[in-house]
Amino acid sequence: MSKIVFDNVRKVFDTGLCVLNGVNLKVEQGESHIILGQSGGGKSVLIKCLLGIFELTDGDIIVDGISVKDSDKKKEYMKKFSILFQGNALFDSMTILQNVKFAASQINDDKEAVNEIAREKLHAVGLEDRVFDLYPAEISGGMQKRAALARAISLEPEVLVFDEPTSGLDPITGGIICNLLKDTVQSLGVTVITITHDLRVAEFLADRVSLLNKGVMVWTGHADDMKGCGNEFVENFYRASNVILRK
């Protein structure tokens, strides 16, 4: 049985804007699945639907047999996930350590253990003790991304979601973060869904890639098979990404 099943997912906002128009996708246990697509293609909305932040207009999302619509099992469903937001979404009013401790305290009542877990996770993502008592605004974008990753993994999730993990970072820091994500994912053995428009990130992190265009999943396969797959949008996307890279 697949870990995550998107079954004909539709999302239409109150304004009448249809962002997802029948998305079908299966993600297997332990797989690193990348959802590629242009900006405004519905990737972030799809993730927010997966996380139960947006209600579905139609269709269903099932994780380990639990539907996102099942309000009785909402807590159990939500506990499976952790997300690394595009803008990190660290809490401004808390220090870096407090951010991670706050997340860890949601699954552990022991204060000592929470403190230990938070420090361990921050060290695991390469942050030193000197930044623990700083506020998010006082550290660099790369450090914030690391702290957000530490917060995400401190929840010990079954599914990790990365929303544009390298956006806003310079190429060097982006590369370091990509490596960190790959190492973290491998060491945890969790299922990963990453949304990005960066083909290099996809090629580096993905077991399989899906392309989302205008609210519909147009292709799923291995990143290496994108070129020459026969799908016009996929080939155009691949070509455009490579043209940009060559420039």
Place this chain on the structure above:
Amino acid sequence: MNVLTTLGKYTLATVREIGKIAIFSARGFKSCFAPPFYFKEMRRHMVVVGFYSLPIVALTALFAGMTIALQTYVGFTRFNAEGAIATVVVISITRELGPVFAGLMVTGRVCSAIAAEIGSMKVSDQIDALTTLGVDPFKFLVAPRMIAGAVMLPFLVLIADIIGVMGGFLVATESLDFSVGSYINQTVVNLQSIDVISGLIKASFFGLCATIFGCYHGFESDVGAKGVGNATTSAVVASCIGVLALNCLLTTVFFGK
């Protein structure tokens, strides 16, 4: 026909907005009484609402008390009733000016800050982050602020009452040649407990009003700096009107015939 259509649209939009605020408030109240309780957040907001608002509320009350004493003196001397100044000052301050000025000052200082903070959190996905951590944003963001507003405003008003009355006393004794003993005597004799208690109850409602409007407009904030700015402005305007409307309603409840 166009006028009717426009009027209808505005009426529907207003009714919809009132409905949304009512649902938001009900959810907020429910969160105040259901665990988990975030006591650390509650303490933090009590300090922000109570302690940090104290100087501005105290100054406002002082000037209000002084001005009433002066104005009452000028008006009352016209029919030889200047002896009632102490009574007018203490009743005006405790029943009306203390709570209303404190409510408006807290609206300006706290409600705007709440709307801006929550609006920024929404824009930067921090509220979604709370949800994904399994934390109810109402329990973590709204309930502690509502409780802080409802609990701390009465304390602020009590202090504002004392300082306001002191302001009137200073003007009366230092500038208008009233005797200290008779002014204090008049103040104490004519002050009834309902004057103070009604003001404190009003204050609690004003605290709730300011925090609910701040939270609501923060949650409803649009994306971007302009969206957060608009949310802050809307929160302050709505809360000011809310405080004045509530004051009218509660005055009728306490003192209406």
